Amino acid sequence: MKMFLQLGLILLAFCMVATALLAYVNSFTKPRIEAIKLKEAADARNELIPDSEFEEITGDLSYYIARDKTTKEIKGYTFTAEQIGYGGPVKTMAAVDKDFKIISIKVIQQTETPGLGTNATLPKFTDQFKGKTLDQLTVDKDGGVPPNAIKALTGATITTRAVANAVKASIDKLRASVSQSPETAALSDSTAALEVAK
Amino acid sequence: MSFIKELTKGIIKENPIFVIVLGMCPTLATSTSVENALGMGMAATFVLVCSNIFISLIKNITPDKIRIPVYVVVIASFVTIVDLSMAAFIPDLHKSLGLFIPLIVVNCIILGRAEAFANKNNVLNSIADGIGMGLGFTLALSVVATIREILGNGTWLNIKVLPETYDPMLITLLAPGAFITLGFLMALMNMLKEKK
Numbered sequence: 001m002k003m004f005l006q007l008g009l010i011l012l013a014f015c016m017v018a019t020a021l022l023a024y025v026n027s028f029t030k031p032r033i034e035a036i037k038l039k040e041a042a043d044a045r046n047e048l049i050p051d052s053e054f055e056e057i058t059g060d061l062s063y064y065i066a067r068d069k070t071t072k073e074i075k076g077y078t079f080t081a082e083q084i085g086y087g088g089p090v091k092t093m094a095a096v097d098k099d100f101k102i103i104s105i106k107v108i109q110q111t112e113t114p115g116l117g118t119n120a121t122l123p124k125f126t127d128q129f130k131g132k133t134l135d136q137l138t139v140d141k142d143g144g145v146p147p148n149a150i151k152a153l154t155g156a157t158i159t160t161r162a163v164a165n166a167v168k169a170s171i172d173k174l175r176a177s178v179s180q181s182p183e184t185a186a187l188s189d190s191t192a193a194l195e196v197a198k
Numbered sequence: 199m200s201f202i203k204e205l206t207k208g209i210i211k212e213n214p215i216f217v218i219v220l221g222m223c224p225t226l227a228t229s230t231s232v233e234n235a236l237g238m239g240m241a242a243t244f245v246l247v248c249s250n251i252f253i254s255l256i257k258n259i260t261p262d263k264i265r266i267p268v269y270v271v272v273i274a275s276f277v278t279i280v281d282l283s284m285a286a287f288i289p290d291l292h293k294s295l296g297l298f299i300p301l302i303v304v305n306c307i308i309l310g311r312a313e314a315f316a317n318k319n320n321v322l323n324s325i326a327d328g329i330g331m332g333l334g335f336t337l338a339l340s341v342v343a344t345i346r347e348i349l350g351n352g353t354w355l356n357i358k359v360l361p362e363t364y365d366p367m368l369i370t371l372l373a374p375g376a377f378i379t380l381g382f383l384m385a386l387m388n389m390l391k392e393k394k
Binding site for chain 1: 227230261263264267268271272274275278279282283285286287289297300368371372
């Protein structure tokens, strides 16, 4: 009995030291990691819709409205879509134009199988999303017919679905929230009115 | 003398993949391309050397009965510290190697070397063992990856080596392909050994 207690206490001591070390490392790495992530997200937005300024809208789906830097006209929207893939959540950043047609997408975070699912980050895969509308975001394995569908990655259909379906669901939500928000609807009208007034 | 011996044994004689057959999960996952194999190999070597040093240092204060849980705690904490520090200070390197870090926690080569070597030997020899095993692991991964990448994708280190007309053998990129490749390589190693 005494031996078990002793062993347990020794193990506890090891774990406490380890936990303290981890907490210490976490305390100074966390802010840095978050800052790097924010910067990366901002860079990614700029890459998707260049020469724009972004306004964040939070809600059911958080998204950014991209406006042209000089004319202030709405160029499109960017958002991050997430769905569980084969090895964890797959985060995809996407940009759509005013008519919700995809401008481009970028897989920003994933833990998929190296060599198969990780191919989702390559331009060869993401380029096929360009110009696709909501209805064309069906994976070919699910009955879509290319070119009006997304061609699944070899050996990584689940990853492909995670990307395509997440983007699709988010565009759906985006559509709903943009049409609901009187501000944005009015904005596009008022910019048109401004043009006339000028 | 023994330092050199411990250093070189991991490369061929006690190669962790071909001979000891440890760490099959990361082998399957990261030998799809030479780039991944080198990344995984380097990250694993680094962790292996560090964990061997740690385990060797604490071997006298670790009670025998609970050594395995202690090793698991040490290795998991160490890997997490490496992961967090890399993400915070060298984000570029973390981007390319970060994927492999969590895989290292479940890499049984690390635990295997802690149990079979580091807890019985001094720090210097444990370092040699870690480097040797790490290099052997990297080498074996790269050999498997070379075959899989060339046959499955027609490229080597992302450089096209086979003509466009070559129809890639996709099976080599999938998990069964790793086992088939590994089987042939092990057979080859055994054949060479018997000839001696």
